[in-house]
Structures are given as C-alpha cells and as structure tokens.
Amino acid sequence: MNTAMIIEALIKIAILIAGLATGAAYLVLLERRMAAWIQDRIGPNRVGIPLTRIRVWGLGQPPADGLKIFFKQDFTPAGVDRVVFTLAPIIILIAAFVAFAVVPFGSVVPLNASDGTRPVQLVVAAHVNVGIVFVLAASGIAIYGVLLGGWSSNNKYSFLGGLRASAQLLAYELPMGLAVLGVVTAAGSLDLETIIQQQGANVWYALAQPLGFLIFVVAALAEAARLPFDLPECEQELVGGYHTEYSGMRLLMFLLTEFLHLITASLLIVVLFLGGWHLPWLTGYTDQVGWFGALLRIVVLVVKVLLVVLFFMLVRWTWPRFRYDQLMALAWKVLLPLGMVNFTAIAILDQIQVVWKLESTAWTMLFALIAWAVCIIALLAVGLLAPRITDNRPLRPAADADMVG
Amino acid sequence: MKTDDPQIRWLDTPTLNVAERLYLPLVVEGLTTTFRHAVKAISGHPVTVSYPDEEPQIDNPLIYRGVHRLNKDAQGRVKCVACFMCATACPAHCIDIIGQESPWPDREKYPASFCIDELRCIFCGMCEEACPVDAIELTSLYNLTGRSREEMIFDKEKLLSVYEATKDKEPMRSSRMGEE
Numbered sequence: 046m047n048t049a050m051i052i053e054a055l056i057k058i059a060i061l062i063a064g065l066a067t068g069a070a071y072l073v074l075l076e077r078r079m080a081a082w083i084q085d086r087i088g089p090n091r092v093g094i095p096l097t098r099i100r101v102w103g104l105g106q107p108p109a110d111g112l113k114i115f116f117k118q119d120f121t122p123a124g125v126d127r128v129v130f131t132l133a134p135i136i137i138l139i140a141a142f143v144a145f146a147v148v149p150f151g152s153v154v155p156l157n158a159s160d161g162t163r164p165v166q167l168v169v170a171a172h173v174n175v176g177i178v179f180v181l182a183a184s185g186i187a188i189y190g191v192l193l194g195g196w197s198s199n200n201k202y203s204f205l206g207g208l209r210a211s212a213q214l215l216a217y218e219l220p221m222g223l224a225v226l227g228v229v230t231a232a233g234s235l236d237l238e239t240i241i242q243q244q245g246a247n248v249w250y251a252l253a254q255p256l257g258f259l260i261f262v263v264a265a266l267a268e269a270a271r272l273p274f275d276l277p278e279c280e281q282e283l284v285g286g287y288h289t290e291y292s293g294m295r296l297l298m299f300l301l302t303e304f305l306h307l308i309t310a311s312l313l314i315v316v317l318f319l320g321g322w323h324l325p326w327l328t329g330y331t332d333q334v335g336w337f338g339a340l341l342r343i344v345v346l347v348v349k350v351l352l353v354v355l356f357f358m359l360v361r362w363t364w365p366r367f368r369y370d371q372l373m374a375l376a377w378k379v380l381l382p383l384g385m386v387n388f389t390a391i392a393i394l395d396q397i398q399v400v401w402k403l404e405s406t407a408w409t410m411l412f413a414l415i416a417w418a419v420c421i422i423a424l425l426a427v428g429l430l431a432p433r434i435t436d437n438r439p440l441r442p443a444a445d446a447d448m449v450g
Numbered sequence: 451m452k453t454d455d456p457q458i459r460w461l462d463t464p465t466l467n468v469a470e471r472l473y474l475p476l477v478v479e480g481l482t483t484t485f486r487h488a489v490k491a492i493s494g495h496p497v498t499v500s501y502p503d504e505e506p507q508i509d510n511p512l513i514y515r516g517v518h519r520l521n522k523d524a525q526g527r528v529k530c531v532a533c534f535m536c537a538t539a540c541p542a543h544c545i546d547i548i549g550q551e552s553p554w555p556d557r558e559k560y561p562a563s564f565c566i567d568e569l570r571c572i573f574c575g576m577c578e579e580a581c582p583v584d585a586i587e588l589t590s591l592y593n594l595t596g597r598s599r600e601e602m603i604f605d606k607e608k609l610l611s612v613y614e615a616t617k618d619k620e621p622m623r624s625s626r627m628g629e630e
Binding site: 424 | 481485
C-alpha cells in the first residue's frame with residue numbers, strides 16, 4: 046500500500062459519498078414524481094433555477110428541500126437518552142454508506158493501462174473476498190440504528206417502530222441469506238465482481254435461479270422497509286415510527302439512509318441476479334476493456350439500478366401495507382421454506398454440473414429449465430398448502446352456521 | 451363480542467382460487483394498473499390542472515356556481531322586482547336590497563340598491579332557486595379576487611356589468627319576464 050493507492054481510495058470514497066448523497070436526494074424527487082404520476086397527478090415540477098423562471102422539471106426541488114431542512118431547528122425532546130439519541134442516526138448513516146464499499150459501480154477503467162500500470166477498479170475496496178457477506182453485515186448494522194433511535198426516543202410510537210424493525214429485518218435476513226447462498230454456490234465466490242463475471246460467462250442468475258430471484262426481491266423490499274413492508278415507519282399507525290422524535294439534520298440522516306437502503310437493495314438485485322454491468326453481446330465479461338467498454342458498463346449498471354428502483358416505486362403505490370402477522374407469516378411460513386427448496390435444488394444442480402463437467406450451453410439451459418420447474422412447483426405447493434393468513438376475524442360459531450344467511 | 455348475538459350478520463370470507471392463492475398473478479395485475487396510470491400521467495393526461503398557467507375546463511357553465519349576476523330584460527331594465535325572496539332564502543345573509551316603487555307600469559317595485567357581499571356568500575345557489583323572475587343567477591366566473599373587503603361588496607351596477615360580461619357565453623336560464 047503506497048501513497049498513490051491511499052489517494053486513489055480517498056478519491057473514490059469522495060466521489061461515492063457525494064454521488065450517493067446526491068443520488069438519494071434526487072431519488073426523493075423521483076419518488077414524489079412517480080407517486081404523482083401513478084395517482085394521475087403532475088407532482089413537484091415548479092422549483093427550478095433560483096431567481097429565474099426556468100423550471101427544468103422540478104430538478105431544483107432536492108437542493109431546496111435540503112436547504113430548508115438544514116435551517117430547521119434540530120430539537121431534542123426532553124426525556125430522551127441523549128447519547129443514544131444522537132448516536133443512532135450517525136450509526137445508521139455510516140452503516141448505509143459502508144455497505145457500498147465493496148459494491149462495484151462498473152468494472153474497471155483502463156487508466157494508464159498502456160504503460161504497464163494496473164487498471165483502476167470502479168469499487169472502493171476491490172476484490173474483497175467476502176464482498177456479499179460484507180454488504181449483508183453492514184446492512185445488518187442498520188437495524189441497530191433503527192432500534193437505538195426508536196428506543197432512545199422515549200416515545201411509544203418510536204419504540205414500537207424500533208421493535209417492529211428489529212423483528213422484521215431479522216426475519217427477512219434469513220430468506221435473503223438463503224437466496225444469496227444459491228447465487229454464491231453457483232458462482233463459487235463471495236466476491237461481487239466474480240459473481241458478475243460468472244453471470245457474464247454463463248447466464249444471469251435471475252434466469253437460472255428464478256425462485257431465488259423472487260425470494261431475494263421480496264426480502265430486499267422488506268430489508269429496505271419499502272412500502273408493502275414499511276411497518277417500522279408507517280405514518281398512519283406510528284406517526285413515522287422510529288424517527289418520530291427526530292427533526293432537522295438528524296431526520297435528514299434517517300431519510301437519506303432510507304433511500305441509501307433502496308439503492309443498496311437495487312444494486313444487490315442487479316449485481317446478484319441481473320448480471321451487474323453485463324449486457325449480452327455488448328459489454329463482454331472480462332477485465333480486458335477499453336475506455337468505451339468501461340463507460341458502457343457503467344451506463345448499463347446505472348440504467349439497470351434505475352429500472353429496479355422504478356419497479357420498487359411502482360410496487361410502493363400498488364400494494365397496501367401488510368398486517369404484522371401476515372408479514373411474519375410470509376417470512377417464516379412462505380419465504381423461508383421456499384428459500385430452503387431453492388438452495389437445495391441449486392446445490393444439487395450445481396454439484397451435478399461440477400461432478401460430470403456438464404459445461405455446455407445446452408446443459409446450462411436444461412438446468413435453468415429444471416430450476417424454473419422447481420420454482421413453479423414450489424410456488425404452487427406453498428400457495429395451495431400454506432395456511433390462510435388473510436383473516437383474523439372471529440369465527441362463526443359452528444352450531445348455527447347454516448341458519449344465518 | 452358475543453358470537454351468538456342474533457344482531458350479527460355473518461359474512462363468509464370469499465374463497466380464493468388458485469391464481470389468487472398464488473398471489474403472484476394478482477401482483478402482476480396490480481402492477482399493470484399502476485403502470486397504466488403512470489403512463490397516462492407521463493404522456494400528458496394528468497387530472498391536475500396547473501391553474502395559473504392553464505384555465506380549468508368547467509364542464510357545464512350553466513350549472514356552475516360562481517359570481518352572481520343580475521339579469522336584464524329585453525328593454526335593458528333590471529329584471530329584479532325587489533321581492534326579497536333571495537335575501538330571505540340566503541343562509542349567509544349576504545344580500546341587501548332596498549326596494550322602491552317602480553317607474554315602469556309592468557311591475558310594482560324595483561331595486562334602488564342591490565348589494566351582495568361576495569365574501570359572506572357561500573355560493574349555495576339558493577337565491578337563484580328562490581328568484582321568481584330569474585333575475586339573479588350564478589355564473590361560471592370562478593376567480594373572484596379583490597384588494598379590500600369593500601371592493602368585494604358588489605352593488606347593482608357591478609352585478610349588471612357581470613351580466614353584460616357573461617350573457618353571450620351563458621344565456622339566461624329563462625327569459626319569461628323579458629318577452630311578456
């Protein structure tokens with residue numbers, strides 16, 4: 046490790062944090078516009094360049110919002126645990142940023158590659174052997190921030206929000222981990238870059254492991270506390286949940302984190318299942334890449350992430366929130382068994398492929414087909430056999446069941 | 451709750467078919483709906499009207515309840531006969547009429563002064579319904595603004611000028627009095 050490498054890492058970190066903060070701010074705008082469009086409205090489109098009448102589709106809204114919240118009073122209510130109350134948003138924000146350290150935002154830039162020096166990896170910590178574990182661990186710390194924030198607020202709503210968050214995130218880490226296990230088994234590596242290259246060499250894991258993809262998308266929604274699973278922070282029941290008592294900059298940190306989690310979840314879905322920066326016949330999948338190829342890979346990744354984010358926003362305005370018992374039942378009675386089935390099937394298929402060296406395209410296609418069959422059968426089995434979790438009303442007394450109409 | 455209460459009407463939960471129990475087909479259905487709405491709004495057909503930039507479309511101006519007007523008959527006289535029916539019907543007490551003996555042979559009284567406090571008015575349209583000679587009507591003028599409270603008390607001349615301004619776009623609902 047020499048000075049140049051440290052400077053390189055620092056530059057990457059600066060770009061990453063600035064880009065992510067700006068990106069999260071503009072995702073707020075995108076979310077508001079999406080919400081408006083889906084409800085047949087227009088949305089915030091009037092804030093443009095200050096002191097002019099230029100509106101540029103409301104792109105001035107995020108800076109205006111940021112400035113407003115920056116000048117707001119940062120109020121600490123009486124009765125809170127001051128140390129933890131101050132610490133919680135910091136922990137959660139840092140954990141959210143740290144998760145991005147190993148996520149590749151493209152592959153490599155061939156900087157100085159001609160005169161023999163190595164190309165620059167477009168990731169802060171390149172080739173971390175435990176990449177995906179690192180991401181999961183960092184996003185696991187986020188629960189800590191939510192729980193601390195909710196508990197230290199000394200407020201019933203915040204407390205309930207924190208409790209819900211801890212139970213929910215814990216429950217959904219399991220199926221998420223099982224879905225990731227399938228990918229890791231198939232790729233043979235925990236390194237995100239290697240996982241992408243394996244998908245480029247073979248087939249995207251969304252096609253090869255449909256069941257795992259499905260489980261991961263649902264679990265990622267729950268981990269990011271997006272709308273069908275936003276019980277920790279539901280405005281209607283819990284007045285904002287764990288961040289009810291926060292205001293000003295500290296509230297901003299929580300809100301920023303929420304959107305960072307959205308970006309993390311989308312990135313993970315893209316990297317693990319949708320091929321990362323790989324696009325068939327266009328980008329290639331090796332480290333040998335020119336400037337154009339490198340830029341193309343970045344664009345492909347960003348577009349994919351944006352599409353997943355848009356999908357998440359569409360989902361938000363499509364479903365109502367789950368009831369808490371339904372949420373738990375979905376995690377423990379549906380997703381967890383499905384995850385086990387998925388992992389078992391993928392492990393067996395992978396072992397067959399490795400032992401008999403069935404590497405050709407036809408065999409890959411066949412294995413994908415088998416995975417699809419497993420997916421459909423497992424879904425049917427769960428759908429038809431799982432206990433009904435739709436209703437908690439009192440049951441009609443059996444005696445007079447047929448005399449009342 | 452007592453489950454044997456005869457007052458209770460028991461409803462059976464609907465039975466779900468295979469597609470509904472699988473949940474995923476319904477997911478796709480729901481996403482299609484929201485996506486359709488998003489496309490509709492993005493392609494330029496939102497429900498929202500950007501008001502100061504674009505004028506709202508009033509479906510039927512004849513039944514819209516905006517600013518009042520005092521109608522004139524065929525000879526250009528005010529149709530009002532100062533019967534006080536509108537002032538009596540008004541729930542907000544915003545109509546103030548001073549009646550006087552009419553200079554014309556076909557009616558006994560006419561309003562020497564006819565004032566409506568537009569700030570007190572609740573635009574319920576009861577005056578319009580009460581009027582026996584269809585003299586007072588509500589127009590489709592929706593953007594009623596002023597700089598002072600006094601300015602918002604519309605007198606007879608102002609109300610007649612509203613009629614002049616809107617008579618072409620919104621003909622009188624009935625012209626009984628004018629044609630006799």
